[in-house]
Amino acid sequence: MTKVKKILIIAPSWVGDMMMAQSLMMAIKQHNPEVLIDVLAPSWTQALMARMPEVNQAIISPFKHGELKLMARIKLGQKLKANQYDEAYILPNSFKSALVPFFAGIAKRIGWCGEARFGLLNDMRFLDKQTYPLMVQRFCALAYPKGEAEAEALGKKIIHPKLRHSWDQINKTLEQFGISKAVLAKQKIMAICPGAEFGPSKRWPATHFSQLIDKLGKQGFTIWLLASEKDKEITEAILKHSEENCLDFTGKTSLDQVIDLLSVVHGVVTNDSGLMHVACALEKPVVAIYGSTSTDFTPPLSVPEKLEVLQLALSCRPCFKRSCPFPLENLAHHQCMKNIQPDQVMAAVERLCVF
Numbered sequence: 001m002t003k004v005k006k007i008l009i010i011a012p013s014w015v016g017d018m019m020m021a022q023s024l025m026m027a028i029k030q031h032n033p034e035v036l037i038d039v040l041a042p043s044w045t046q047a048l049m050a051r052m053p054e055v056n057q058a059i060i061s062p063f064k065h066g067e068l069k070l071m072a073r074i075k076l077g078q079k080l081k082a083n084q085y086d087e088a089y090i091l092p093n094s095f096k097s098a099l100v101p102f103f104a105g106i107a108k109r110i111g112w113c114g115e116a117r118f119g120l121l122n123d124m125r126f127l128d129k130q131t132y133p134l135m136v137q138r139f140c141a142l143a144y145p146k147g148e149a150e151a152e153a154l155g156k157k158i159i160h161p162k163l164r165h166s167w168d169q170i171n172k173t174l175e176q177f178g179i180s181k182a183v184l185a186k187q188k189i190m191a192i193c194p195g196a197e198f199g200p201s202k203r204w205p206a207t208h209f210s211q212l213i214d215k216l217g218k219q220g221f222t223i224w225l226l227a228s229e230k231d232k233e234i235t236e237a238i239l240k241h242s243e244e245n246c247l248d249f250t251g252k253t254s255l256d257q258v259i260d261l262l263s264v265v266h267g268v269v270t271n272d273s274g275l276m277h278v279a280c281a282l283e284k285p286v287v288a289i290y291g292s293t294s295t296d297f298t299p300p301l302s303v304p305e306k307l308e309v310l311q312l313a314l315s316c317r318p319c320f321k322r323s324c325p326f327p328l329e330n331l332a333h334h335q336c337m338k339n340i341q342p343d344q345v346m347a348a349v350e351r352l353c354v355f
Contacts, residue, residue: 004034008080008088008106010097011041013065014197015255015274016298018045019281020136021091022161023301025054027143030159038083040100047255048278051163068096077103089142090121110142134158135298160301161281165263173260177249184264190221190349191262191279192246193270194238195231199322201292202271204337206237211342212269213242216349224265225250226258226275267352269345276300280307285352287345291337294318308348310340 007028011021018041025037036056039049042065049058062076063069077100086108088101093114101109102120110123117124125142132138136158174181194209196202213223227235229251239246249261259278262268268279269287279286280302288300290311296318300307311317317336319325324334 004036005032005087006036006083006085007038008059008083008085008101008104009037009039010088010090010092010101011039011045012091013042013045015045015048016277017091017135018048019161019274019277020139020298020301022048022052022054022281023136023159024089024091024139024143025052026159026161027140029054031143038085044255047259048163050256051165051259053164063096070099073099074103076100077105080104090117091139091142093117095120112138112142133296136301158301160303161277162283163259163278163281165260165282169256170260170263173257174264176257177252177261187222188220189224189265190216191224191226191265191268191270191284192238193226193268193273193275193279194234195227195275196271196273197228197230198273198293201319201321201324201334201337202273202290203234204271204289204291204340205334206234207241208338208340208342208345209234209238210241212345213238213246215342215346217245221266223247224261226253226261227251267349269349272298272300287348287352289337289340289345290318291334292317292319292321292324294320306352308352310344310348312336312339 009021011018028035028037037054038057038059039055040059040061041049043060046058049055081104085104085106088106088109090098090101090109090111093112095115095117098111098117098120108123109121111121113124113126132141192209192213194203216223223246225235225246225248227250232250235248235250239248262279262282262284265284267285270276270279272288272290272293276286276288280300285306286300286302287308290309295309314336326333
């Protein structure tokens with residue numbers, strides 16, 4: 001009887017990066033559909049992994065972002081030896097992320113050259129950023145042997161992440177928020193995702209969102225405001241300036257519930273954020289607004305007919321800063337976002353034909 005290959009993936013911590021990690025899993029499965037893929041990732045990613053059919057088992061990482069905890073990593077690695085993994089893919093570039101596979105005795109440990117990882121990885125790749133400009137390309141290239149990766153990864157269409165959904169789970173979430181399926185069927189719902197975990201430089205202004213919401217309301221849309229508790233300041237500002245009533249889910253939902261709610265909307269307007277990647281993986285029409293970041297590195301992974309990206313050609317962008325580096329008194333402050341007007345976003349919504 002042929003032994004089934006077992007793989008451990010050390011996953012990234014951000015929602016968007018986790019979605020791109022699914023593209024690697026899908027690429028691995030294309031070569032070997034029988035392979036078993038376990039994923040070591042933070043607890044909050046459970047909601048994503050549960051909806052990725054490629055994941056055999058989710059293993060919760062007990063480590064907080066930035067924590068070394070060397071002895072705990074050694075013990076976890078030794079514990080995972082019993083799973084007898086054949087290969088490990090280490091997606092973060094940090095030294096500490098490569099420790100668990102090393103101490104698990106996994107024979108082949110694959111990843112990009114990063115922070116002092118010599119010895120911890122034994123199939124180390126050296127990144128050519130021009131060959132692999134996109135993060136998702138860098139992840140997927142690891143699925144191919146050295147020497148084959150460039151031809152294969154660039155010669156094939158990037159595999160878009162795709163989350164499965166359960167109508168039983170969706171209906172349960174709708175009931176929890178008192179949303180009637182009969183009423184839902186009569187509504188055109190636009191999800192607004194104004195947050196960005198990375199920082200304020202990626203957030204479109206609250207007043208712009210408010211104006212857009214008013215325009216959408218006049219076109220008969222019901223607005224669902226989806227954001228975390230950390231984004232409460234911007235959502236309160238949006239609601240303060242908007243004349244249109246919104247159903248505000250800020251801080252009231254788990255990631256599981258947000259995915260369920262996004263599964264039933266007719267369109268999504270979002271900053272470059274984790275929820276942007278989730279909406280694309282749910283195959284929703286998405287209008288994505290980019291400021292300090294760039295589609296040249298982390299684009300929304302969707303088909304052209306379901307995607308509109310708005311970004312400006314300014315000399316200062318992309319800066320990849322968490323906050324705009326210009327002082328507040330400078331007229332250029334956050335212009336990469338401020339200069340994208342609500343009318344432009346509304347026109348993008350219209351082009352997606354979500355009416």
